[in-house]
Amino acid sequence: MDRSDEFDLVVAKLRGLTLRIPNLDPIYGRWRHGFNVHYDRLVQTINSHLEALFQDKTYIEGVKSMDLAQFVCLAYPSADWPRLRVMGLYLVWLVLFDDEFDRKIDPDVADQASDLAFANRYRQDMYSYVESIVVGPAAVASRRSGKYQVNKATPPPIGGFFAAIAPHLLRAASEDVVNMPRLLHDLDFFMGSSNEEQQRFNIQRKFPTLEQYDAFRAGTGAVDAICDLHQHIAILSIADNRDRYVAGTRLPDDLVWAEEVMTMRREVNVQTCVSNDLLSLKKEIVSSMSNMTLISLVPIHVNARGTSLDEIVDELVREMKRSAASFDAAAEALREKARQYGQGVVDETSRFIDAFETFQTGCLAFYVKSRRFGVAEYQLPDGSFAIPLSCA
Secondary structure, three states: OOHHHHHHHHHHHHOOOEEEEOOOHHHHOOOOOOOOOOHHHHHHHHHHHHHHHOOOHHHHHHHHHHOHHHHHHHHOOOOOHHHHHHHHHHHHHHHHHHHOOOOOOOOOOOOOOOOHHHHHHHHHHHHHHHHHHHHOHHHHHHOOOOOOOOOOOOOOOOHHHHHHHHHHHHHHHHOOOOOHHHHHHHHHHHHHHHHHHHHHHHOOOOOOOHHHHHHHHHHHOOHHHHHOOHHHHHOOEEOOEEEEEOOOOOOOHHHHOOHHHHHHHHHHHHHHHHHHHHHOHHHHHHHHOOOOOOOOHHHHHHHHHOOOHHHHHHHHHHHHHHHHHHHHHHHHHHHHHHHHHOHHHHHHHHHHHHHHHHHHHHHHHHHHHOOOOOOHHHEOOOOOEEEEOOOO
16 A cells, blocks of 8 residues: 555545444533633633734634634633633633644645644744743753753744733742643643654654554643643632632642542543544544545544444444543542542542543533534434535
């Protein structure tokens, strides 16, 4: 087989089939869900930042049409306004950064999707900018490991989303509610993982193995970088100053970074990856016809094993069920561990776990509702999906 044609060969195998996904409520129905009351305010906030940072009206309208405020309100239904604003601008920044590498690949165009050197400069500029905001330019220069060089060029426009929330994150870090070194580490992993995917697979239109995909998808999904802020979402704020926290409510480090939390993070990554890759498959097939990436779980399985689409879906749903059971066991063990600290910490731990639960249910709800995925019309009365895999 000519491996340069892997994407086209897999599309040919999938075209015309129907993707049948069972009702996922038995998995996701066990977890908290809801919708934040501050949706309209968040829409206005995101839109005002977009209009301030970008001049391209087509780009602005395209981002607005994604309705990322809906995603954030589904993911964090109980967050108060200051924290919802932070998570909103943060998640928009992560999504827009990742989308820069998912454009049409054109060897005659020097942009983040088509030109690896250009893309790496973009990653370097963004990470250096973020790090300089939270640790200072001098500290950045003194602790450079060589992976990135400090770049004094104007940061990419989407860096403005991070700049807008940096003061809040620094205050949270000063009260040990956000672990800034860990956050920087996980953002570095997020940005670096997109390089692995792009360099070895996207540009060459080749599929990774499942093991290779799992390795870089753990980064490109940004789950760790998002979960780093879940304690910030969970703990109580002082009523008259929402940038301050009630004394004594910060979770002990041996709970926040417990083995059980690391398990929860891994399983959140599994759930969001599998549900995304199933429900976005139709969109990815259409995009691949415009020379965009097709790298996700179903095409990788088809390329590697040639099993039927229904068998692949069955296997992925079994993995989701296994992951959900593992998440629940870890969450219950964490609640049990919290009991030694008293009822206040037990309550905070429950809110902390809620942030992981609602992020998972929010992701699934957004994937279903989003015009970007375009699958809501294919949901059947019993909650299952029958999605035609056409190229239009």
